[in-house]
Amino acid sequence: MxxxxxxxxxxxxxxxxxxxxxxxxxxxxxxxxxxxxxxxxxxxxxxxxxxxxxxxxxxxxxxxxxxxxxxxxxxxxxxxxxxxxxxxxxxxxxxxxxxxxxxxxxxxxxxxxxxxxxxxxxxxxxxxxxxxxxxxxxxxxxxxxxxxxxxxxxxxxxxxxxxxxxxxxxxxxxxxxxxxxxxxxxxxxxxxxxxxxxxxxxxxxxxxxxxxxxxxxxxxxxxxxxxxxxxxxxxxxxxxxxxxxxxxxxxxxxxxxxxxxxxxxxxxxxxxxxxxxxxxxxxxxxxxxxxxxxxxxxxxxxxxxxxxxxxxxxxxxxxxSAGRSTGHVEVAIHEAVDGIGEVILRGPAIMSGYWSGDAGARAVRDGWLHTGDLGRLSEDGYLYLVDRKNDMIITGGYNVYPREVEDALASAPGVGQVAVIGVPDADWGQRIVAFYTGSAERGELDAFARRELASYKKPKEYRRLETFPLNSTGKIDKKSLREHGGEL
Missing domain, CATH: 3.40.50.12780 (ANL, N-terminal domain)
Structure with a gap:
């Protein structure tokens, strides 16, 4: 016992x-x-x-x-x-x-x-x-x-x-x-x-x-x-x-x-x-x-x-695959399109909520945790994670949210716009790449990031652009950056 x-x-x-x-x-x-x-x-x-x-x-x-x-x-x-x-x-x-x-x-x-x-x-x-x-x-x-x-x-x-x-x-x-x-x-x-x-x-x-x-x-x-x-x-x-x-x-x-x-x-x-x-x-x-x-x-x-x-x-x-459920957590796919949808979970290992704010009510609905991960389930129960609903970068096993890095870099002298993405990396899983406009030199930006960010959140590469690709709503087109593996 x-x-x-x-x-x-x-x-x-x-x-x-x-x-x-x-x-x-x-x-x-x-x-x-x-x-x-x-x-x-x-x-x-x-x-x-x-x-x-x-x-x-x-x-x-x-x-x-x-x-x-x-x-x-x-x-x-x-x-x-x-x-x-x-x-x-x-x-x-x-x-x-x-x-x-x-x-x-x-x-x-x-x-x-x-x-x-x-x-x-x-x-x-x-x-x-x-x-x-x-x-x-x-x-x-x-x-x-x-x-x-x-x-x-x-x-x-x-x-x-x-x-x-x-x-x-x-x-x-x-x-x-x-x-x-x-x-x-x-x-x-x-x-x-x-x-x-x-x-x-x-x-x-x-x-x-x-x-x-x-x-x-x-x-x-x-x-x-x-x-x-x-x-x-x-x-x-x-x-x-x-x-x-x-x-x-x-x-x-x-x-x-x-x-x-x-x-x-x-x-x-x-x-x-x-x-x-x-x-x-x-x-x-x-x-x-x-x-x-x-x-x-x-x-x-x-x-x-x-x-x-x-x-x-x-x-x-x-x-x-990410494997199959151990049995103590139910795994399901929410609002699937062609078999792919958001991964949702239910069971005793799921949090009761967040400490503050109303995010917990949005994350856990009707007893199901909405993970923000996109995936599919095979007929024999294996979960395949396809992508993330948000832009979270996973580098070296740590989660990094691009907006936090972008906000920090945007305050550096000589920086205009900033966009941060994760690109596939055989060593880190993903490496953080920062694109920016402005007059700042890459070495200056790297030194600034070392002062302002945790080490694992610091970009591994900096690429200066004249202009960013934009989508139909006028926002920076991160999908285009990713499709080219960060190469423009």
Whole structure:
């Protein structure tokens, strides 16, 4: 019996797997029993700061043991964790803090200089050296019983408006996702270990709860690094991991071979067929792809290892598929034309709504989440994603909304009009290309973008035009830009 909430699951796992190693990361190792004890103490320490159940707590840190620990501790204390992607710009952090109504910040001390404005109005806890309450001092608190509340976290996404929207994730959403992750993890051996090689705030964090339930050791890398991944597999015993396609490409480009993983999952963006074949031949035959959204916690659909084997032999069309529903989420096509329409979803992994505004009512109608993705379903239930209803760019597994980039670049000196698109890229999935009119030099514009935008939102190419192609309504014709692959 693992319980109905993340806190109940941790309590069960701490007893069931007490002496086994739960975390092996930059801050050392700890057993399941030690993890359970520290989580209960950190939860008490957070509440001792004056935080009340339901309060939102900002979490800003790269991959650390404490990334997993704090995720569990906020839930244990009945608080709501608000992930801050450390790659975002400081203004993005401040917008999310304001929108969520956060009342405290837990941050890695290495971000002290960048968080000065953010910290000024909030009680703050520093992991490592940095101003504020020491994180380790929280562990001196006596353990507290867990205080489960429905809302466990707010996960922010740019959505379709370009502004961050907080997705409400409840315990039921996370538990439904955890149950469905069995289709991704497959059979797990007693010594299995999950490798957090990508950001825990991103796709890798989805595996915290499934790994806890199955008693898996969780190996934490500070950031993705080819040599560190190879060492974690060959020397530290990592058996399962999930990467974005860009990371898989990095492994292949570095000549990595024969990793022998029990599972290599990829998600966040399409992966070129030649990379799938190479990964299957050189990294592991146990490839799995899964699809989901911030608003619908993955896995919504899964293309499992057997599907990949079929795709590489008798059914090549499967490699273009996002897989089939795991059964916990209904997948349908809305208002299909020639079989293609908007992908809509229903089930326990679907968000209850957004934190603020009325966008949630527009996104979830009659119990169905309208994803903004266009796709079709085959007769045997495979989902094929054809395009996006909006202009969202997926680069390196991250979503980038063009309008945000356009608005930033348009404020640069010597820039007139700006249009940003994503073009296919074998390495990144899509690369961001910015077109502009005006007198600004490309190097000047690139330097401006580095100051104003998160690194993954910065265009990889800048192309100056005399005039833009226009459509019949007089708007910039992005379709024409895409049809020419950005070449005019």
């Amino acid at each position: 693992a319980g109905r909430s993340t806190s109940e699951l941790l309590q069960w796992a701490a007893a069931a797997h007490a002496r086994r190693t739960a975390i092996d990361g930059p801050q050392g190792t700890m057993t399941f029993a030690e993890l359970g004890d520290r989580v209960a103490r950190v939860a008490a320490g957070l509440r001792a700061l004056g935080l009340k159940p339901g309060d939102r707590v900002l979490d800003l840190q790269p991959n650390r043991n404490t990334s997993i620990e704090l995720d569990l501790a906020t839930s244990w204390a009945g608080l709501v964790r608000v992930h801050l992607n450390y790659r975002l710009h400081e203004r993005d952090w401040e917008r999310i803090a304001e929108d969520s109504g956060a009342v405290a910040l837990v941050y890695d001390g290495s971000f002290a200089a960048r968080t000065e404005a953010l910290r000024s109005g909030l009680p703050h806890v520093s992991i490592g050296d940095g101003p504020g309450v020491s994180y380790e001092s929280l562990v001196d608190s006596p353990a507290m019983p867990y205080d489960v509340r429905d809302l466990v976290s707010l996960n922010y996404t740019s959505g379709t408006t370009g502004n961050p929207k907080g997705v409400r994730r409840e315990h039921g959403n996370r538990m439904a996702s955890m149950a469905a992750m069995g289709a991704v993890l497959g059979d797990v051996k007693p010594d299995a270990a999950y490798l957090h090689a990508g950001p825990i705030t991103h796709t890798s964090g989805l595996f915290i709860m499934p790994a806890l339930k199955r008693g898996m050791r969780q190996i934490v890398l500070p950031s993705f690094d080819v040599d560190a991944v190879v060492e974690a597999v060959r020397e530290r015993g990592a058996t399962h991991t999930a990467l974005v396609p860009t990371m898989v490409a990095r492994l292949l480009q570095a000549g990595v071979d024969s990793l022998g993983l029990d599972m290599l999952a990829y998600a966040g963006a399409p992966m070129p067929g030649e990379h799938i074949r190479a990964a299957h031949e050189r990294l592991t035959p146990n490839l799995v792809q899964y699809y989901g959204l911030v608003e619908a916690i993955p896995p919504v659909t899964v293309l499992d290892a057997e599907d990949h084997r079929l795709g590489l032999t008798s059914r090549p069309e499967l490699l273009a």
